[in-house]
Amino acid sequence: MVTKNKQYLLYGGSGHAKVIAECIEANHQLVGGVFDDNPDSKGLKNLPFLGEYKIKNHNHPLIVAIGDNKIRKMIVEEVKNLFGSICHPSSCISPTVKIGEGTVVFHNVILQVDCVVGSHVILNSGASIDHECSLGDFVHISPKATLCGNVKVGEGTQIGAGATILPGIRVGNWATIGAGAVIIRDVPDFAIVVGNPGRIIRYYEPANNKFWPFGESIRTK
Numbered sequence: 001m002v003t004k005n006k007q008y009l010l011y012g013g014s015g016h017a018k019v020i021a022e023c024i025e026a027n028h029q030l031v032g033g034v035f036d037d038n039p040d041s042k043g044l045k046n047l048p049f050l051g052e053y054k055i056k057n058h059n060h061p062l063i064v065a066i067g068d069n070k071i072r073k074m075i076v077e078e079v080k081n082l083f084g085s086i087c088h089p090s091s092c093i094s095p096t097v098k099i100g101e102g103t104v105v106f107h108n109v110i111l112q113v114d115c116v117v118g119s120h121v122i123l124n125s126g127a128s129i130d131h132e133c134s135l136g137d138f139v140h141i142s143p144k145a146t147l148c149g150n151v152k153v154g155e156g157t158q159i160g161a162g163a164t165i166l167p168g169i170r171v172g173n174w175a176t177i178g179a180g181a182v183i184i185r186d187v188p189d190f191a192i193v194v195g196n197p198g199r200i201i202r203y204y205e206p207a208n209n210k211f212w213p214f215g216e217s218i219r220t221k
């Protein structure tokens, strides 16, 4: 019997795309090609380079392989394609977990019981997401970050490498948690938080490319 491999397309030819390509291959599936709008890009070694993305109905699932949450969202909103998701076989995922389209789960990720993961999320190498966490669309959990039980992370938020979020914490939309931070209180939308215990250093609203300092109300912006 001939087994037909599923083919994926990637949008973006960066280091992040290389890891996704490895996840696809580790599942014994194929990367059919790599799109990249950057005119200087040559795509990824040993994979077919398809150049600039052309909007048409491609028959294979696409993964937007771009680490920046805002850019990934902009591209997803423009592209009319079936989206694929992929989990590296070394990841440990409870059968109760729900994972949205376009989401990638890298090497050694732990996803515990009853987690809900949105669409186009990145769960980077070695991230640990414990029971009943809920992650919005376009979230990025960076390498080795730890989410304790029942944590909620809003759309577009990045949790930095090695950060720890204590149980039951709510992190808002489009927030940034610095590498190594320890988050002991809820975090509002757009906040940039660093340190142990985590403190807000400023706010950044990516949709409007707007920064403002800690202490000024979001409502005055």
Ligand SMILES: CC(=O)SCCNC(=O)CCNC(=O)[C@H](O)C(C)(C)COP(=O)(O)OP(=O)(O)OC[C@H]1O[C@@H](n2cnc3c(N)ncnc32)[C@H](O)[C@@H]1OP(=O)(O)O
Pocket (backbone or CB within 6 Å): 124, 142, 143, 159, 160, 161, 176, 177, 178, 179, 180, 181, 192, 193, 194, 195, 201
């Ligand atoms: C496979 C991969 O690579 S996935 C990618 C993973 N990436 C990450 O984890 C990166 C996470 N990003 C960070 O930690 C960044 O430092 C950010 C987003 C928190 C802050 O970045 P910026 O807004 O550029 O802040 P900036 O560098 O100007 O620093 C502002 C202040 O915060 C401090 N600071 C910045 N980052 C941190 C941090 N992680 N922990 C503690 N303090 C920090 C700086 O020392 C500085 O303090 P000062 O004002 O007293 O001098």
